[in-house]
Amino acid sequence: MLGKLIKYEFRATGRVFLPMFGALIIVAVINRLFSSLSYKTPMIIGTATSVVLIIAIFVITLIITLQRFYKNLLTNEGYLMFTLPVSTDSLIFSKLITASVWNILSLIIVAVAVCIMAVSDISLSGIIEAVSGFLADIGIGGITAAVIIVEAVVVALSALLSGILMFYACMSVSLLMNKHRILFSFVAFLVFNTVGQILGGIAVPIAMALKLEEKFLSWDLMTQIHSGAGLLFLQNLIVGAVFYILSRFMLKKKLNLE
Amino acid sequence: MAILDCSGLTKTFGPKRALSNVSLSIDKGRIVGLLGPNGSGKSTFLKLCNKLLTPSAGTLLINGEAPGIKSKSLVSYLPEHNYLADWMRVCDIISFFRDFYEDFDASKATEMLVSLKIGERERLKTLSKGTKEKVQLILVMARQAQLYLLDEPIGGVDPAARSYILNTIIKNYNPEAAVIISTHLISDIEPILDDVIFLKDGEVVLKSSVDEIRGENGVSVDALFREVFKC
Amino acid sequence: MNWSFQTDRPIYLQLKEQITLLIISGQYPAGSRLPPVRDMAADAAVNPNTLQKALQELEREGLVYAQRTSGRFVTEDEKMIEQAKNQLAAEQIDRFIEKMAGIGFTVEETLALISKRVKE
Numbered sequence: 001m002l003g004k005l006i007k008y009e010f011r012a013t014g015r016v017f018l019p020m021f022g023a024l025i026i027v028a029v030i031n032r033l034f035s036s037l038s039y040k041t042p043m044i045i046g047t048a049t050s051v052v053l054i055i056a057i058f059v060i061t062l063i064i065t066l067q068r069f070y071k072n073l074l075t076n077e078g079y080l081m082f083t084l085p086v087s088t089d090s091l092i093f094s095k096l097i098t099a100s101v102w103n104i105l106s107l108i109i110v111a112v113a114v115c116i117m118a119v120s121d122i123s124l125s126g127i128i129e130a131v132s133g134f135l136a137d138i139g140i141g142g143i144t145a146a147v148i149i150v151e152a153v154v155v156a157l158s159a160l161l162s163g164i165l166m167f168y169a170c171m172s173v174s175l176l177m178n179k180h181r182i183l184f185s186f187v188a189f190l191v192f193n194t195v196g197q198i199l200g201g202i203a204v205p206i207a208m209a210l211k212l213e214e215k216f217l218s219w220d221l222m223t224q225i226h227s228g229a230g231l232l233f234l235q236n237l238i239v240g241a242v243f244y245i246l247s248r249f250m251l252k253k254k255l256n257l258e
Numbered sequence: 259m260a261i262l263d264c265s266g267l268t269k270t271f272g273p274k275r276a277l278s279n280v281s282l283s284i285d286k287g288r289i290v291g292l293l294g295p296n297g298s299g300k301s302t303f304l305k306l307c308n309k310l311l312t313p314s315a316g317t318l319l320i321n322g323e324a325p326g327i328k329s330k331s332l333v334s335y336l337p338e339h340n341y342l343a344d345w346m347r348v349c350d351i352i353s354f355f356r357d358f359y360e361d362f363d364a365s366k367a368t369e370m371l372v373s374l375k376i377g378e379r380e381r382l383k384t385l386s387k388g389t390k391e392k393v394q395l396i397l398v399m400a401r402q403a404q405l406y407l408l409d410e411p412i413g414g415v416d417p418a419a420r421s422y423i424l425n426t427i428i429k430n431y432n433p434e435a436a437v438i439i440s441t442h443l444i445s446d447i448e449p450i451l452d453d454v455i456f457l458k459d460g461e462v463v464l465k466s467s468v469d470e471i472r473g474e475n476g477v478s479v480d481a482l483f484r485e486v487f488k489c
Numbered sequence: 490m491n492w493s494f495q496t497d498r499p500i501y502l503q504l505k506e507q508i509t510l511l512i513i514s515g516q517y518p519a520g521s522r523l524p525p526v527r528d529m530a531a532d533a534a535v536n537p538n539t540l541q542k543a544l545q546e547l548e549r550e551g552l553v554y555a556q557r558t559s560g561r562f563v564t565e566d567e568k569m570i571e572q573a574k575n576q577l578a579a580e581q582i583d584r585f586i587e588k589m590a591g592i593g594f595t596v597e598e599t600l601a602l603i604s605k606r607v608k609e
Contacts, residue, residue: 004357072401079341083308084358086330178271240275253312256271257305257339289536293504421534431537449500451536469499469539478496 001086005094008100012072013064017102020060021109024053028113035117052118054110065099065164068169074181078257088251092168092244099164100157133222144222151229158233162240166192169243172250178258196239261286261405261436262314266316270304276302278460279316286404287433289450291479292440294457295487300440301338302379303457303459304407308335320405329361335404338410340390348393349378355397367400374422388415391424399426406437412446422449446478454479456486491531500535504543512552512563513574515604521564 031046073081081091135145170188175180207213216224235242262284272489277299284290292300305311306318309325320329342351348371352439357361371378374392384388391414400407406426414421427437428450441447448468456464463486494503511517523529526544527565530537544561547553551569564570589599 001358008354008357010348012343012345051482065287076339076341077343079310079337079339082310083333083335083337085327086358087327101313232274257310287538289538379538424534425531428534428537429527431527443531449494449539452536452538453571467544468536469501472497476497481496 001084002090002094005086005090006097008026009068009094009098013068013098013102015248016060016064017030017105020053020057021105023114024050024057024109024113026054028116031117047117050113051055054113057106061103064166065103068099069168070185073251074117074171074175075258076257078255082251082255082257088248092247092251095168096161096164099162103160103164146227148225151226155229155232155236158236158240162236162243165240165243168247169250172247175254176258177252178256259286260284260318262318262438263322264316264318267303267306267313267318269299269306269311270314273413276293277306277461278459279462280462281316281352282455282462282465283329284405286436288452288474289427289431289437289439291451291454292438292446292449292457293442293444293454294440295442296360298457299460300457302460304438306355306406306441307407309334313459314394332404334352334398334401334406336395336398336406336408336411338413340387340394342390342394344383346382347379347381348376351382351393351397352378359401361402362397362401363400367396367406370400370426371398374419388419394418395423395426402432403436404435408437408439409440412440412441420446425488432481444483444487445478448479451479456483458487492535496533501539501542501546504533504540505546506534508543508547509552509573509577512570513577517563519563519567521563521572522559523561523563525560 027046027050029042033048034042034046071077072095108208132145135148167189170185171181173188174184177184216227219227242249260283262282264283265279265281267280267282268275268478280303288395292303302311305321305324306313309330311417318325323329331383336352343357346354352367355367355398356364368378368407371393374396375394376396378391381438382393385393395408395411398408406427411427412423415423424447427439439447440481451468453465453467454471469483471477475482477485492507494506495502508517508545508602512519517523523544524532526537526540530540533540548555548561550562550573551566552573553561554564586599588598589602590596
């Protein structure tokens with residue numbers, strides 16, 4: 001059933017994303033043509049358009065990530081979704097997976113558009129060369145470099161997932177209110193962030209007291225990078241799990257559609 | 259055998275009791291009217307049966323099990339609200355139902371769409387409120403469910419469509435399935451009911467068969483309702 | 490067929506009377522098969538269980554009979570239909586006489602009024 005839910009989730013969101021992505025790529029290509037012909041005015045208009053489009057893509061990606069959860073599950077559409085013979089887990093995961101894919105695709109499309117428009121030639125192989133060159137400069141190469149890149153991707157992915165789950169949790173706890181649910185979701189967002197900062201604020205003196213900092217600095221660079229990445233990943237995992245469990249509990253036990 | 263069984267079912271919202279100590283048993287093959295004025299707990303009861311709300315106290319069993327994924331595949335529920343996403347076409351929502359409900363009969367749905375003159379290619383956004391309600395009812399009635407829970411199925415449609423809907427319920431009758439219809443338009447649905455349940459302020463004040471009410475009191479259910487709920 | 494129901498009596502009794510009338514008047518001829526319960530119920534816009542109950546009553550009285558696989562039939566016994574016809578007539582007459590008594594006429598006066606009215 002998860003597969004079917006994801007299928008419909010993509011169908012519901014693809015009709016917004018695909019035209020938007022198409023528009024950005026077309027504008028980027030036109031822009032590139034004008035810039036190679038050195039026409040000033042169309043180039044400025046083209047650049048402005050693409051900047052606006054890029055900002056729009058990021059904003060719309062965020063809005064749709066939120067809206068698919070809120071509108072589809074917590075408003076009238078919830079009457080359909082929550083009476084389907086599927087588990088609450090499948091509902092949350094279908095939203096999470098689809099939203100993550102679109103977030104990643106948005107980044108990739110924007111990167112591709114920037115590469116197309118860039119005056120000097122930037123290609124994927126060029127970027128890889130630059131990154132590996134940078135890593136080589138600080139004395140890392142070959143397999144180690146690949147491991148670090150994989151680590152960075154995994155950490156970024158876990159951050160994305162836990163970030164989306166935090167938004168889901170904010171919207172889910174608004175079920176406690178009978179009115180002003182959107183407003184309450186914003187309040188929950190502020191509260192969660194404040195709590196996160198307080199926890200971070202507590203963690204620092206504890207780490208200092210345990211002399212973790214000295215220990216960390218005594219390690220060599222590679223160990224520092226690996227353990228840092230591991231720590232970030234673990235943090236995202238725990239935070240994500242907490243928000244997932246909270247959302248699941250709210251949707252299962254406190255559901256109250258208007 | 260009872261398809262729906264509840265005892266001491268209670269739902270509170272803060273200090274407000276929406277449903278209070280409701281004990282009922284609905285047998286297969288019955289068409290039951292859940293009658294009561296606005297705010298008497300009809301919708302709350304149906305939402306509890308669909309796990310859209312969690313009971314504050316009491317037990318509720320559908321086909322012998324607590325509401326969950328399994329009961330959701332047996333229950334066909336028509337909520338009061340329009341739950342259809344605007345951007346979909348009628349055919350999209352048909353294939354959605356076919357994908358998720360094994361008991362959904364798409365050819366039956368198509369047949370009903372044709373007789374109500376609703377085009378499959380139409381976008382839900384362009385349909386009137388009444389037509390959307392009809393689409394939803396078609397989706398619900400095209401399932402071969404064991405329990406139909408219909409919340410105000412005839413509230414927002416014109417009298418011609420009302421007859422069609424009541425006819426659909428009769429034609430769809432299955433001795434293995436039960437139908438619960440919540441409404442305040444009693445005289446319209448009275449002839450199709452076996453039993454009635456009167457809800458008042460979240461409590462069951464009467465449970466009887468239509469024949470009994472007419473035979474013993476010599477009045478219609480509609481008249482009895484007006485008497486019980488006199489303002 | 491126009492079905493109509495009054496609000497003060499059980500619907501199955503009214504269904505029974507109206508089906509009897511259909512049989513007597515020959516719309517459902519002797520020995521013919523009755524429509525399936527679901528179709529008949531849909532036509533009358535009543536609950537299939539209620540219609541079932543009405544048909545079972547008629548079965549008990551012998552006006553219709555059920556065959557296990559092929560449905561329900563009107564009795565082939567013309568005499569029985571005739572009897573039902575007479576009984577219905579008797580009921581109507583009784584009711585009429587009662588009403589006339591309510592207005593203030595005796596049976597004889599009522600009879601006289603009827604024959605006078607018919608001649609007109």
